[in-house]
Amino acid sequence: MSNTFTITHEDKNTGARTGILHTPHGDIQTPVFMPVGTQAVVKTLDQTDLKNLGAEIILANTYHLHLRPGENLIASKGGLHKFMNWPGPILTDSGGFQVFSLGLQKEIKGDNKEKLVKITEDGVEFRSHLDGSKHFFTPEEAINIQHKLGADIIMAFDECTPDSAPKKYAEEAMERTHRWAKRCLQQHKKLKTKPLLFGIIQGGNHQTLREQSARVIAGMNFDGIAIGGESIGYNMSATDKILDWVLPLIPTEKARYTMGVGLSPADLLAVVEKGVDMFDCVAPTRLARHGMFLINNTKNKYRLNIGNKQYQTDDAPIDKNCACSTCQNYSRAYLHHLFQANEMTGMRLATIHNLHFMLNLMKQARKAIMKDKFREFKNKFAE
Amino acid sequence: MSNTFTITHEDKNTGARTGILHTPHGDIQTPVFMPVGTQAVVKTLDQTDLKNLGAEIILANTYHLHLRPGENLIASKGGLHKFMNWPGPILTDSGGFQVFSLGLQKEIKGDNKEKLVKITEDGVEFRSHLDGSKHFFTPEEAINIQHKLGADIIMAFDECTPDSAPKKYAEEAMERTHRWAKRCLQQHKKLKTKPLLFGIIQGGNHQTLREQSARVIAGMNFDGIAIGGESIGYNMSATDKILDWVLPLIPTEKARYTMGVGLSPADLLAVVEKGVDMFDCVAPTRLARHGMFLINNTKNKYRLNIGNKQYQTDDAPIDKNCACSTCQNYSRAYLHHLFQANEMTGMRLATIHNLHFMLNLMKQARKAIMKDKFREFKNKFAE
Numbered sequence: 001m002s003n004t005f006t007i008t009h010e011d012k013n014t015g016a017r018t019g020i021l022h023t024p025h026g027d028i029q030t031p032v033f034m035p036v037g038t039q040a041v042v043k044t045l046d047q048t049d050l051k052n053l054g055a056e057i058i059l060a061n062t063y064h065l066h067l068r069p070g071e072n073l074i075a076s077k078g079g080l081h082k083f084m085n086w087p088g089p090i091l092t093d094s095g096g097f098q099v100f101s102l103g104l105q106k107e108i109k110g111d112n113k114e115k116l117v118k119i120t121e122d123g124v125e126f127r128s129h130l131d132g133s134k135h136f137f138t139p140e141e142a143i144n145i146q147h148k149l150g151a152d153i154i155m156a157f158d159e160c161t162p163d164s165a166p167k168k169y170a171e172e173a174m175e176r177t178h179r180w181a182k183r184c185l186q187q188h189k190k191l192k193t194k195p196l197l198f199g200i201i202q203g204g205n206h207q208t209l210r211e212q213s214a215r216v217i218a219g220m221n222f223d224g225i226a227i228g229g230e231s232i233g234y235n236m237s238a239t240d241k242i243l244d245w246v247l248p249l250i251p252t253e254k255a256r257y258t259m260g261v262g263l264s265p266a267d268l269l270a271v272v273e274k275g276v277d278m279f280d281c282v283a284p285t286r287l288a289r290h291g292m293f294l295i296n297n298t299k300n301k302y303r304l305n306i307g308n309k310q311y312q313t314d315d316a317p318i319d320k321n322c323a324c325s326t327c328q329n330y331s332r333a334y335l336h337h338l339f340q341a342n343e344m345t346g347m348r349l350a351t352i353h354n355l356h357f358m359l360n361l362m363k364q365a366r367k368a369i370m371k372d373k374f375r376e377f378k379n380k381f382a383e
Numbered sequence: 384m385s386n387t388f389t390i391t392h393e394d395k396n397t398g399a400r401t402g403i404l405h406t407p408h409g410d411i412q413t414p415v416f417m418p419v420g421t422q423a424v425v426k427t428l429d430q431t432d433l434k435n436l437g438a439e440i441i442l443a444n445t446y447h448l449h450l451r452p453g454e455n456l457i458a459s460k461g462g463l464h465k466f467m468n469w470p471g472p473i474l475t476d477s478g479g480f481q482v483f484s485l486g487l488q489k490e491i492k493g494d495n496k497e498k499l500v501k502i503t504e505d506g507v508e509f510r511s512h513l514d515g516s517k518h519f520f521t522p523e524e525a526i527n528i529q530h531k532l533g534a535d536i537i538m539a540f541d542e543c544t545p546d547s548a549p550k551k552y553a554e555e556a557m558e559r560t561h562r563w564a565k566r567c568l569q570q571h572k573k574l575k576t577k578p579l580l581f582g583i584i585q586g587g588n589h590q591t592l593r594e595q596s597a598r599v600i601a602g603m604n605f606d607g608i609a610i611g612g613e614s615i616g617y618n619m620s621a622t623d624k625i626l627d628w629v630l631p632l633i634p635t636e637k638a639r640y641t642m643g644v645g646l647s648p649a650d651l652l653a654v655v656e657k658g659v660d661m662f663d664c665v666a667p668t669r670l671a672r673h674g675m676f677l678i679n680n681t682k683n684k685y686r687l688n689i690g691n692k693q694y695q696t697d698d699a700p701i702d703k704n705c706a707c708s709t710c711q712n713y714s715r716a717y718l719h720h721l722f723q724a725n726e727m728t729g730m731r732l733a734t735i736h737n738l739h740f741m742l743n744l745m746k747q748a749r750k751a752i753m754k755d756k757f758r759e760f761k762n763k764f765a766e
Contacts, residue, residue, distance in 0.1 A: 333456070337452045344427050
């Protein structure tokens with residue numbers, strides 16, 4: 001059993017808890033929102049921005065970095081941390097989700113004429129979205145690549161089954177994911193570097209499969225447990241149900257990670273309440289690039305669309321109570337102008353605000369949990 | 384005569400000089416390179432970046448800001464400084480150059496079928512590049528707009544004649560520009576705010592016209608004298624000749640501004656040597672967005688193209704002697720990756736480097752002038 005995760009407090013009235021996750025590049029306060037840096041960069045920001053934001057950990061994507069610039073190049077530069085000059089913890093996904101979004105749905109439906117993805121017991125063959133070149137990921141290869149990238153937390157290679165898959169397919173895929181999980185652990189042990197390795201629970205939206213997957217993955221020697229799948233984060237009522245099925249079956253002492261949660265700030269609080277410790281989502285940064293600023297207001301899904309005419313003459317900052325550098329320095333009128341004029345600076349200023357919003361929300365959530373007042377905090381946020 | 388400019392030292396061996404230009408928002412050390420912030424933002428940067436870079440003055444464009452968001456909106460926000468949260472000096476152009484680049488060439492050649500631009504004694508009618516709407520700039524209107532924008536240094540409204548124009552046309556246009564210059568001064572006096580107003584010498588590439596224009600503009604009560612025209616900055620041998628014609632005719636105590644010089648770093652030194660105090664150019668920031676980093680190396684026009692394959696594995700910074708935050712934090716290999724991956728962050732990091740390069744070059748030039756060693760400095764840079 002790992003001792004990489006220390007629970008520091010459990011809220012008396014909900015499943016929420018605070019903890020510290022220990023990684024080779026430092027400790028992380030949980031619950032934690034992890035900004036996504038797909039291509040070894042959080043889009044529009046540099047590492048000084050991330051430091052100023054107080055980000056404790058960021059994500060990078062194995063699939064993207066394998067294709068460009070390649071894990072060997074990054075390894076030759078001393079790993080991701082040195083390559084991108086980010087001293088803090090990094091989590092890499094395994095590439096499984098990208099394989100899904102690339103074409104697995106077509107494969108299952110039988111109309112994968114271009115053969116973008118081909119799954120066998122051994123692994124997954126796929127074509128690069130950049131140049132169409134063929135690649136083959138086995139569980140062992142996915143682990144090797146992540147070790148070469150030098151991440152602090154790496155993920156088992158899984159098959160992220162679409163919700164639309166027939167139950168029989170979902171079951172086969174889940175069982176394959178379990179066999180792959182075992183192979184990932186075996187390969188992981190053979191390698192010299194010692195990142196944390198997380199397993200991933202799959203099983204679609206089927207209760208029996210999810211419970212079975214939770215028992216199998218929880219029974220293996222992973223440092224943390226992730227809950228994956230198409231619905232997670234993108235369908236919160238399904239996410240809610242899945243968490244109710246699987247969380248009771250995961251040892252309480254392991255860190256829990258819902259992959260892809262954070263489309264709405266409220267979604268973070270929903271999974272924290274159930275006892276989830278980690279989450280990531282591209283939404284805050286992607287929304288930022290479309291002029292959508294996150295605000296503490298349930299109207300319009302916590303979003304302020306800076307493109308709206310009403311902000312053209314608005315002297316106020318995005319949020320007068322926000323401590324981010326964007327709100328400290330710029331008015332809605334100026335930000336409106338930057339987006340109207342298609343200036344990249346607007347996208348960066350929005351990204352800074354949205355990440356500050358998510359990171360600060362988690363900071364406040366941790367404080368509330370420590371005081372056993374998480375439910376009040378969550379309810380107040382939803383007002 | 385204005386006392387807005389103090390010459391602090393004249394180089395004993397060249398025409399170069401150092402000075403201090405006094406503006407409502409602070410003093411500027413000259414010679415000075417002025418970063419261009421066309422739409423009230425230096426592309427990819429925010430005002431914290433500019434402060435960190437030590438920029439002493441930036442440019443903004445009257446034509447662009449008139450169209451979007453409009454000078455009345457900016458005035459209602461307390462002017463450009465408050466609108467964009469930039470506390471330092473700002474220079475606005477008059478819109479004359481944009482009228483030229485919009486369609487004046489076609490007008491003169493007689494194939495201006497779309498009638499993008501129509502020049503009369505009273506002013507210029509033009510169509511917006513954004514929505515095709517009709518606008519009319521008179522000299523008075525150009526001055527009014529710049530006062531409303533709240534700039535520290537404003538420019539007379541001129542007609543920037545293309546070099547291809549027949550001499551007769553260039554002469555007519557120059558004489559019109561002189562009449563407009565007078566109207567600009569008259570309108571400027573009527574207004575409450577007190578920016579510095581600079582006149583602009585035109586006359587194409589014709590010696591007699593340039594000399595005539597220099598005498599007329601220098602004889603008016605402008606705070607500084609600009610040298611405009613299609614060639615300035617874009618054809619350095621023509622720029623050289625024009626400066627030799629006009630500079631002896633401009634009172635030495637007035638600040639001199641070549642509009643659009645800076646395509647190459649060496650061009651700055653060429654005009655500084657002749658006694659020019661101010662210049663601006665979009666090249667350093669535009670090149671940055673195309674992955675062209677400025678370096679102290681005459682090969683390849685002082686440019687390092689980060690897209691070149693050779694930089695894929697290069698651990699060195701762009702310039703190991705450069706103090707900019709990009710060179711302090713990132714390798715060529717990482718910057719190569721950011722540009723290959725089309726990440727906006729790369730454009731911002733390149734912009735920071737290129738502006739630092741130009742600003743630092745001027746800082747070093749000022750030091751050299753103070754020691755009467757400008758020629759040595761210039762020669763060493765060209766090695």
